[in-house]
Amino acid sequence: MSDFFEKTDKNLLGDPNREPEIPEFIIEDDxxxxxxxxxxxxxxxxxxxxxxxxxxxxxxxxxxxxxxxYKAWDYYYNIGVPVxxxxxxxxxxxxxxxVKESAEVILSSDSILGVALDFYAIHGLRASIExxxxxxxxxxxxxxxxxxxxxxxxxxxxxxxxxxEERQSDRSRLGYMGMVGNQMVIGISxxxxxxxxxxENGGSFFRQFILVSNGVIPHRFFLHGKVERRAIGRKxxxxxxxxxxxxxxxxxxxxxxREYGFIDAIYITGGDDYGYYRxxxxxxxxxxxxxxxxxxxxxxxxxxxxxxxx
Amino acid sequence: MEWFRIKTxxxxxxxxxxxxxxxxxxxxxxxxxxxxxxxxxxTFQLHHFEDNFKLLKSANMFIRVGRSLIVNRQYVxxxxxxxxxxxxxxxxxxxxxxxxxxxxxxxxxNEEVSTGRDIYVVKVSRDALKLLKEQLxxxxxxxxx
Numbered sequence: 021m022s023d024f025f026e027k028t029d030k031n032l033l034g035d036p037n038r039e040p041e042i043p044e045f046i047i048e049d050d051x052x053x054x055x056x057x058x059x060x061x062x063x064x065x066x067x068x069x070x071x072x073x074x075x076x077x078x079x080x081x082x083x084x085x086x087x088x089x090y091k092a093w094d095y096y097y098n099i100g101v102p103v104x105x106x107x108x109x110x111x112x113x114x115x116x117x118x119v120k121e122s123a124e125v126i127l128s129s130d131s132i133l134g135v136a137l138d139f140y141a142i143h144g145l146r147a148s149i150e151x152x153x154x155x156x157x158x159x160x161x162x163x164x165x166x167x168x169x170x171x172x173x174x175x176x177x178x179x180x181x182x183x184x185e186e187r188q189s190d191r192s193r194l195g196y197m198g199m200v201g202n203q204m205v206i207g208i209s210x211x212x213x214x215x216x217x218x219x220e221n222g223g224s225f226f227r228q229f230i231l232v233s234n235g236v237i238p239h240r241f242f243l244h245g246k247v248e249r250r251a252i253g254r255k256x257x258x259x260x261x262x263x264x265x266x267x268x269x270x271x272x273x274x275x276x277x278r279e280y281g282f283i284d285a286i287y288i289t290g291g292d293d294y295g296y297y298r299x300x301x302x303x304x305x306x307x308x309x310x311x312x313x314x315x316x317x318x319x320x321x322x323x324x325x326x327x328x329x330x
Numbered sequence: 331m332e333w334f335r336i337k338t339x340x341x342x343x344x345x346x347x348x349x350x351x352x353x354x355x356x357x358x359x360x361x362x363x364x365x366x367x368x369x370x371x372x373t374f375q376l377h378h379f380e381d382n383f384k385l386l387k388s389a390n391m392f393i394r395v396g397r398s399l400i401v402n403r404q405y406v407x408x409x410x411x412x413x414x415x416x417x418x419x420x421x422x423x424x425x426x427x428x429x430x431x432x433x434x435x436x437x438x439x440n441e442e443v444s445t446g447r448d449i450y451v452v453k454v455s456r457d458a459l460k461l462l463k464e465q466l467x468x469x470x471x472x473x474x475x
Contacts, residue, residue, distance in 0.1 A: 040359065040375050043337060050332075
């Protein structure tokens, strides 16, 4: 060590013959600045543990809340497709006065992506759900079709509210149509806000499969096979009843609707069931085969979506 | 914890008293050895340290050993009268430099220098060692080595 200091002495001290100096020592004591050490009494120690337990419980509670919040978000909002109109926006629409226009259904036809489609534009009509199939002589009815599905035992699939009375509550189908007074909307949501609003205000509501939501089709469909397909779709602010002329797969049908520019569209059951529509002059035009009228099966069970003159 | 703030014409140093292992006189200077294995040559005489150690609350922590050494008794590990050495040790001392560990450090040439393991083994006269040994033997349990 002495060798080492002899070597470093010059570096450290400069002149080795330098006289020693008189240093100034100042003693600092951390304890002077610190508060006296506290020793916990048994009571305080108990409270300390209680605080720790409460903290742990709060953390656990927070984790549980976050978990359920995520599950709720995933269930209600993460539905696999974007949504164009929220339930709250649709409720506002239902509260507005409808645009005054003459009652009529305008038919147009087109073929897109190899799918031949008939579009029935709905103007100046109000919608309701009825269990009696409209009479062909009823001049107030401008269009009617099926709405919600039902099982063989008559139990409805998806929510169904008729004139304020809830017949079924089931969120498994995310597309919906709500109607109150002279207003009607379609939308995509798992939320029951619109259904509740319709029920509270004496309106009607049903749920069906999504075909198009905000211009996007779902990544998969659960119905397969080729049959005639029906839908209710919204393009801008006009609702359309849409029917295929030929048998189509659900995917082809939905893709054609998307391609045609529908923002939202929901499936309508019924296939090639008979229905009719009226033009502005009140003349009736058949949709499907008149020989199938009236329906003999499921009388009083089928919820008919009926569009009448306001 | 107590601290020394040491001022000279060219130096201002703040050192925790607990971290001083020993101070060894070397002519007009003294070498301050710390638990991290660093040694600092101070440009004043040893008695300045001795005077100020006496002012500490923990004054009895430091013991004068002969004319040229003041040791912190909490780091005294071995007093060897045959070899006439004091070996410093303890868990707080730089692990690499402890006498019971293999030689690990080479001294560098910084102003504040690291040194070899010999820094914790100091040669002392036999008489001074005897006195230190007796002092430590007479201390109460818990105060000694």
